[in-house]
Amino acid sequence: MVNWRELRTTKALWLLAAVAAVDVALAIALRSSLVIGMIHGRVGWAGELAVFALAWLAVLFAAAFWAGRRIGGLTRTVSDHEAHLAALHATSREWLWQATSDFVFTSCSPGTAAVLGYRPEQLVGHSFFDFLDPADHDQARSVRSEAMRTKRGWHDVTIRWRHADGHTVTFQGSAVPMLAPNGQVIGFRGSRRPMTVDIDAQQRWDATRLRITHAIEQHQVTVALQPIIEINRRAWAGVEALARFPDNKAPDEWLRDAQRVGLAVQLELEMFHTALTALHRLPAHLHLSFNASPQLICDERFRQRLVADPGLDLSRLVLEITEHTAITDYAEIHEVLAPLRERGLRLAVDDTGAGYASFAHVLKLRPDLIKLDRSLLADLSADPARRVLVTSMVLLALELGAAITAEGVETLSELRVLAALGVDYAQGYLLARPSTDQQTWEQWRLRQWPAADLTRDASEAATANATRQRS
Numbered sequence: 469m470v471n472w473r474e475l476r477t478t479k480a481l482w483l484l485a486a487v488a489a490v491d492v493a494l495a496i497a498l499r500s501s502l503v504i505g506m507i508h509g510r511v512g513w514a515g516e517l518a519v520f521a522l523a524w525l526a527v528l529f530a531a532a533f534w535a536g537r538r539i540g541g542l543t544r545t546v547s548d549h550e551a552h553l554a555a556l557h558a559t560s561r562e563w564l565w566q567a568t569s570d571f572v573f574t575s576c577s578p579g580t581a582a583v584l585g586y587r588p589e590q591l592v593g594h595s596f597f598d599f600l601d602p603a604d605h606d607q608a609r610s611v612r613s614e615a616m617r618t619k620r621g622w623h624d625v626t627i628r629w630r631h632a633d634g635h636t637v638t639f640q641g642s643a644v645p646m647l648a649p650n651g652q653v654i655g656f657r658g659s660r661r662p663m664t665v666d667i668d669a670q671q672r673w674d675a676t677r678l679r680i681t682h683a684i685e686q687h688q689v690t691v692a693l694q695p696i697i698e699i700n701r702r703a704w705a706g707v708e709a710l711a712r713f714p715d716n717k718a719p720d721e722w723l724r725d726a727q728r729v730g731l732a733v734q735l736e737l738e739m740f741h742t743a744l745t746a747l748h749r750l751p752a753h754l755h756l757s758f759n760a761s762p763q764l765i766c767d768e769r770f771r772q773r774l775v776a777d778p779g780l781d782l783s784r785l786v787l788e789i790t791e792h793t794a795i796t797d798y799a800e801i802h803e804v805l806a807p808l809r810e811r812g813l814r815l816a817v818d819d820t821g822a823g824y825a826s827f828a829h830v831l832k833l834r835p836d837l838i839k840l841d842r843s844l845l846a847d848l849s850a851d852p853a854r855r856v857l858v859t860s861m862v863l864l865a866l867e868l869g870a871a872i873t874a875e876g877v878e879t880l881s882e883l884r885v886l887a888a889l890g891v892d893y894a895q896g897y898l899l900a901r902p903s904t905d906q907q908t909w910e911q912w913r914l915r916q917w918p919a920a921d922l923t924r925d926a927s928e929a930a931t932a933n934a935t936r937q938r939s
């Protein structure tokens with residue numbers, strides 16, 4: 469630790485030594501004048517100077533003595549500080565850290581392992597954002613920009629982090645900036661402590677993990693199928709597989725829980741396994757559409773499952789990537805899927821139109837199928853703007869050589885407008901509700917699917933009908 473007082477004292481000591489050296493030299497040079505003067509009983513100016521120099525020597529010695537004691541004291545204080553820090557580092561349950569101004573860890577105390585589950589060397593070199601709860605990324609960014617702007621660090625900020633075992637830990641922390649000589653912020657150092665351990669939360673987390681592990685191991689996931697109809701031919705073309713759970717909660721909710729306890733991909737693998745058992749019970753010309761997260765698609769176990777099973781005809785399988793999930797690495801998805809798509813696997817973009825980046829997402833994924841979200845269908849017959857949106861999707865699909873499926877078709881008039889706009893496939897309550905019942909699946913083979921009259925009159929009639937209903 470560099471101490472300004474220490475530095476000044478050292479400088480003073482050097483100055484003292486220099487003055488003393490000049491002084492001693494002067495005394496030595498003039499000593500003969502002094503001795504001669506004393507013998508003759510008359511001390512000349514040179515002798516007086518020698519006396520003066522000798523007297524000064526005493527003062528200089530006293531000053532040197534004082535400075536030496538002071539430096540000794542400072543050195544003791546500094547090594548005390550360092551010993552304190554080392555003890556704190558080794559024993560604290562707090563998380564002491566240092567990072568660059570971009571929030572990349574440059575050091576962490578061993579206590580980190582106890583509170584966050586990672587050893588310091590697993591954190592150093594990585595960004596805060598690799599370990600923060602995604603829900604708090606924005607907050608962390610604003611804390612950082614404020615700290616950079618004010619050059620004052622932060623105080624008692626509460627932020628959620630992800631423990632190595634997947635659960636969320638809330639930390640409260642403070643930091644001070646590290647400044648370069650030119651005043652620029654080059655990093656931060658500080659400490660964080662976990663907020664009082666929430667026993668209830670921990671127990672809930674344990675229970676959730678147990679429930680999901682149990683569902684996976686006991687094969688409690690079942691599959692509901694919903695038919696997908698080719699509109700023009702009024703023919704059953706395939707099904708979407710929808711997972712069903714023992715407590716009847718929605719798959720989204722189960723996946724969210726699984727994500728929280730670090731079991732999302734395992735649960736999805738089990739859902740996929742169940743969906744495949746259904747595929748083998750369906751007529752061979754039908755395809756099965758399965759909802760897959762980007763994480764599942766990039767998981768090696770999933771790829772193995774797809775390539776290792778000789779009984780699995782990939783051309784009967786469609787993977788639906790939902791648009792709600794942020795995809796960080798499109799290149800990786802393409803790389804994984806390319807060899808599988810060559811073997812017939814098809815890719816669909818799910819919920820298109822529900823997010824804000826539909827077109828960009830579709831363009832980046834280059835799917836074989838675009839599935840229009842139900843939200844685009846509401847009021848379709850009465851709202852020309854929505855029809856334009858659907859038409860633009862149809863044109864994009866045409867350009868990409870993709871087909872379009874409308875999801876959530878509930879009325880005949882919706883089906884008619886969709887058909888008129890050039891949508892290829894339809895799925896929804898109008899055609900059939902999802903069903904887990906194999907007998908129902910059997911009945912779908914013989915069903916007469918609703919006709920969507922393709923003449924212009926019919927679509928105009930639908931529009932007129934809707935307008936009448938509104939007025």
Ligand code: G
Pocket residue numbers: 694710759818819842875876877878895896897898902
């Ligand atoms: O996003 P995804 O395609 O996975 O959504 C399918 C969900 O939509 C299923 O939960 C299914 O039960 C539901 N669903 C299917 N058909 C309809 C429909 O016609 N209307 C509504 N509101 N929901 C539907």
Ligand code: MN
Pocket residue numbers: 708759788818819
């Ligand atoms: Mn879907």
